[in-house]
Amino acid sequence: MSVEKIWIDGKEDTATTEERAYLVPFIVEHSDKVVIVLPGGGYEHRADHEGAPVAEWLNQNGISAFVLHYRLSPKQQRIPLEDGQRAICYVRAHAAHYGIHPSKIAILGFSAGGHLAAMTGTVYEEQSVTVAGVTQSISSRPDAMILCYPVITMEHYGHEGSRLSLLGAEASPEQIRAHSAEQCVTAQTPPAFIWHNTDDDVVPVQNSLQIAMALEQHHVPFELHIYESGGHGQGLALEHPVMGNWTKQCMIWLHRQGW
Incomplete structure (x- = not known):
């Protein structure tokens, strides 16, 4: 079955798929809320079980979704963040086409995808987007963040593999700090739902x-759930006796936010 790909990186069609960023839509008819899903993978790959299955779970709960195929960028620093920002701007600019409310766009990420989601939620900008011949200024700020066992910091306690893939071995202290999401939070950062496991090694x-x-x-505002067990990288984990509760709690939180 072919997958619809919405190219968002502005590159020519001659570029290879791995060199390009795209969105895969999972649209629910008559749903005006959306979540953009960012799979994890240490900025080295994108975990399939943290992509389409999560979008389908959102669909089952009446929420449209897009899965972001962000570029993998050894030592390229801002490239994934640019893809996260472009994804928000694309969906917001085309909200009328998809029947989506432009102020109900959330971002959800797992592991390194959680780092990208957190960075997208804390480092945003206005971008010029042209739709149907009309150019307008669109904000890349998401309206809510869902962070699932996320990589957050590039400093102490961070995930070394993600840091090396994103920044390289020679990253300066200033670069490391600038890519540590906890250092980028402001009063304008969107509300967040966060969950993690204490035995995540x-x-x-x-x-x-x-x-x-x-x-x-x-x-x-934020809601934080810390589970006793579950390790790392389990995605939806619907059958897990402990952390499997996260999907229910997340949906309750999303509904409370107006999704």
Whole structure:
């Protein structure tokens, strides 16, 4: 079955798929809310089970979704963030086409995709987007963030593989700090739902605790769930006896936010 790809990177069609960023839509008829899904993979690959199955779960709950195929960027620093920003701007600019409310666009990421989601939610800008011959200024700020066992910091407690893939071995302290999402939180950061497992031996739970503390410091609303077990990288984990509860709690939170 062919997959619809919406190219968002502005590159020529001659570029290879792996060199380009695109969105895959999962649209629910008569749904005006949407979540953009960012799979994890340490900025080295994108985990399939954290992409389409998550979009389908959202669809089953009456929410449209897009899965972002962001570019993998060894030592390219801003490229994934540019893709996250472009994804938000594309969906917002084309909201009328998809029947989506332009102020109900959330972003959801797992692991390194959680880092990209957190960076997209804290480092945003206005971009010029042309739709049907009309150019307008569109904000790349999402309206809510869902961070699932996220990589947050590039400093202590961070995930070394993600840091090396994104920044390289020679990254300066300034670059490391600029790509640590907890350092980028402001009072304008969107509300967040965060969950993690205490026995995660890949991305330490301190990552979620740090972003939660930064959000609290800036008085940004958030909900944090820390589960006793579940390890790392389980995605929806619907059958897990402990962390499997996250999907229910997340949907309750989304509904409370107006999704």
